Amino acid sequence: MTFLTESEPARGIALDVLPGIRRVVARNPSVMTYFGTNTYLISGDDGLTVIDPGPDDDQHVQDVLKAAAAEPVARLVLTHTHSDHLGATAKLQAATGARVYGYRHSAKAEFEPDVKLDDGDIVAGFTAVHTPGHAADHLSFAYDVAGIGAILFSGDHVMSWSSSIVSPPDGDMVAYYKSLELLLARHEAIYLSGHGPLLRQPRDLVRQLLSHRQRREATILAALQAGQSSVAELAEHLYHKTDYRLKIAAQRNVLAHLLKLAHEGRVVQLEPDDDVSAEPVINEDLPPEDAKSTKPAIVAMFLHDGARRFAVAA
Numbered sequence: 001m002t003f004l005t006e007s008e009p010a011r012g013i014a015l016d017v018l019p020g021i022r023r024v025v026a027r028n029p030s031v032m033t034y035f036g037t038n039t040y041l042i043s044g045d046d047g048l049t050v051i052d053p054g055p056d057d058d059q060h061v062q063d064v065l066k067a068a069a070a071e072p073v074a075r076l077v078l079t080h081t082h083s084d085h086l087g088a089t090a091k092l093q094a095a096t097g098a099r100v101y102g103y104r105h106s107a108k109a110e111f112e113p114d115v116k117l118d119d120g121d122i123v124a125g126f127t128a129v130h131t132p133g134h135a136a137d138h139l140s141f142a143y144d145v146a147g148i149g150a151i152l153f154s155g156d157h158v159m160s161w162s163s164s165i166v167s168p169p170d171g172d173m174v175a176y177y178k179s180l181e182l183l184l185a186r187h188e189a190i191y192l193s194g195h196g197p198l199l200r201q202p203r204d205l206v207r208q209l210l211s212h213r214q215r216r217e218a219t220i221l222a223a224l225q226a227g228q229s230s231v232a233e234l235a236e237h238l239y240h241k242t243d244y245r246l247k248i249a250a251q252r253n254v255l256a257h258l259l260k261l262a263h264e265g266r267v268v269q270l271e272p273d274d275d276v277s278a279e280p281v282i283n284e285d286l287p288p289e290d291a292k293s294t295k296p297a298i299v300a301m302f303l304h305d306g307a308r309r310f311a312v313a314a
């Protein structure tokens with residue numbers, strides 16, 4: 001796949017992206033977040049719209065407030081509630097008084113947006129597009145830029161630098177495919193993603209992401225036919241990751257594929273027959289550095305879900 005790279009962005013300042021649009025890159029770089037979460041600042045008639053406040057980091061909150069400078073923050077908008085996007089929301093809201101906009105069904109029990117958005121809702125020129133898959137409450141936002149045309153804030157659904165993790169049960173591979181197909185039917189010329197640089201001709205990448213997943217799915221079915229059955233075996237076979245964090249991410253993706261195939265009646269789960277637990281949720285800020293410092297709950301989930309066994313349906 002043709003992913004983009006960029007050199008490390010300057011820290012602590014707003015970088016120009018497009019006319020009227022700047023980004024502050026949060027200081028949370030990792031194998032899951034690239035150089036960090038992009039917090040976008042968009043100038044409008046009533047002040048700034050901030051898309052994705054970013055991680056819970058006081059320095060980042062200060063960076064965003066400094067970048068806003070004299071412009072009032074009119075609203076805080078979330079693409080989804082993973083902590084590297086939601087974390088700074090409370091502090092930015094306390095500092096600015098701005099209302100928080102997000103999908104009407106928050107995936108985080110402890111968070112509710114002030115303004116609940118549905119697919120197709122329009123706020124200050126931003127059209128919400130529900131794009132679940134990476135996260136159940138994921139919204140992308142279409143927006144017209146004068147002199148450029150329609151662009152899409154694509155969050156972590158489509159990122160310029162990497163494919164997205166789909167971690168069940170909040171992450172859902174059936175929904176992810178549908179949300180990619182949804183974008184293929186749209187016509188935005190530029191995507192601004194939650195991590196990484198600006199993406200031009202974005203549907204080329206969307207097509208590649210979709211065919212990449214279809215190939216993975218075919219490989220999983222072939223491996224099951226050949227006698228492999230556990231999620232851990234399949235993840236090892238498909239991904240060959242050595243970094244512990246990426247190993248966990250790979251296993252979540254394989255599990256997501258298998259649950260999609262089971263949903264379609266093409267595979268059956270042999271054992272155990274319990275459902276995938278909703279906790280702990282794996283997203284960009286998890287798992288930590290290595291096996292030793294990984295939370296026991298994450299390790300337990302990794303082992304439990306790794307031992308799940310599937311077979312091709314008769």
Ligand SMILES: [Zn+2]
Nearest residue numbers: 084156194284
């Ligand atoms: Zn993210």
